[in-house]
Amino acid sequence: MNHKSIRRSLLYVPGSSEKMIKKALDLDADSFILDLEDAVGLTEKGLARQNVKLYISHFKARKKEVIVRINDVKTEDGVLDLEAIVEEMPNAVIVPKADEEAVLITNILIKSTEKRYGIKGFEIGIIPLLETSYSIVHTFHILSSSDRISGVQFGAEDLTKELGIERTRDGKEIEYARNVIAQAGNARKIDILDTPFTHVGDRDGLIQDTNNAKSIGFTGKTCIHPNQIEIVNDVFTPNAEDVIKARHLIRVFDHAVDSGKGVCMFEGKMIDNPIADRARKLVMKADLISGLTINN
Incomplete structure (x- = not known):
């Protein structure tokens, strides 16, 4: 896989905000996730696609890993996302609402688009985003559905929403899902990336939440604000x-x-x-x- 050997902190950056993308270029996250999905309004999908297509090369020029979260690949937006970005060769794409079919479709579309642009000697990775009850129950099978899979990300917000339960600060309600993902990810020898901690100003909560994830086998954590990067890097860096x-x-x-x-x-x-x-x-x-x- 063509990604850095370490993914401790991965910062989500809205693809529709050129200002935030430019700012991210100077930050110290291990990886940057240019987001075309949840952080982008329905009327801004086209703009976000253009921005991400343009700035992938800027991150790569600075030797920073760049990942793109596409829209649901079973929708028109998801297909258009891959059509736009594969030519720029991001290190990986995050597949939301991932199941075996979504990973298979993503794999086929990436492969066919790579052929179209004559991309050889570089393989774009796939990171399934597991955020549904189905995906938790079928985690190992999903993570075994493509040789391109280089990591897995947990999405607690959508999972708790689907279950109709409260997302709490201490995370007791997501312990089972976290453990399933950690075990399956370890079995597949891939990066195991935790869900973001959404209380941006809660430093102690972030430290506790990150240590909880690390203690059961997660190898990194996604971030939604630059002030989370240092703490996450510190937790996942050996003492x-x-x-x-x-x-x-x-x-x-x-x-x-x-x-x-x-x-x-x-x-x-x-x-x-x-x-x-x-x-x-x-x-x-x-x-x-x-x-x-x-x-x-």
Whole structure:
């Protein structure tokens, strides 16, 4: 897949606002989602399409990952969105109200449009947006419906609306859906992206909500305001002390393995291969983030 190795923060930017798109170019999110769907009024769809088509290259020129959330691909707007943007080669598209059929249609339309424009050696990724009860029940099948799928995003607002329940600050009502998505996404080895925290001014709430998502396996979180980026990046960036400890653990464990042992003691705890592998993943993520910071 042609995307950055790390997706901690992903900022939604309304495609209809050229001013906000220009401002986003100077922000520090890992990825930018140019939105053609919910953030755009029905009378502004054409304008948004033109803006997004124009500015994809600006984000890419600054080595920023650019993703486009299209409209429902089973509608005229969704098809027109793909017709307009595939030529500009965004890193991925987010498919709203995703089910197996929506992913299949998106895959076919991207592939055919890539052929039309002679795009070779670059594959636009697909990120299903799971925001219906059907999608939660069928999560693994949806995430297995295309080789282009590089991530999955959870959409809590539409899901709770469909269920007719209140969307609360502590998120108890979305725990089941989050866990299903985290498990299926991990099984597919893709990025697992959490729903936005809509209380923009609630810093403590954002920290708590992001940590909740991280604690069950989410690897990043979508943002709807620039002031959320720093907090989300911080939560999903390994702590420096934890990284140092992990490097030490790996050295001790590898020495034990080289000595013919399968386990070892480290800081009073028994260390085996699964624990060592977890430490390696932590170090790898920290190194990737460090590399992105240097390159940017």
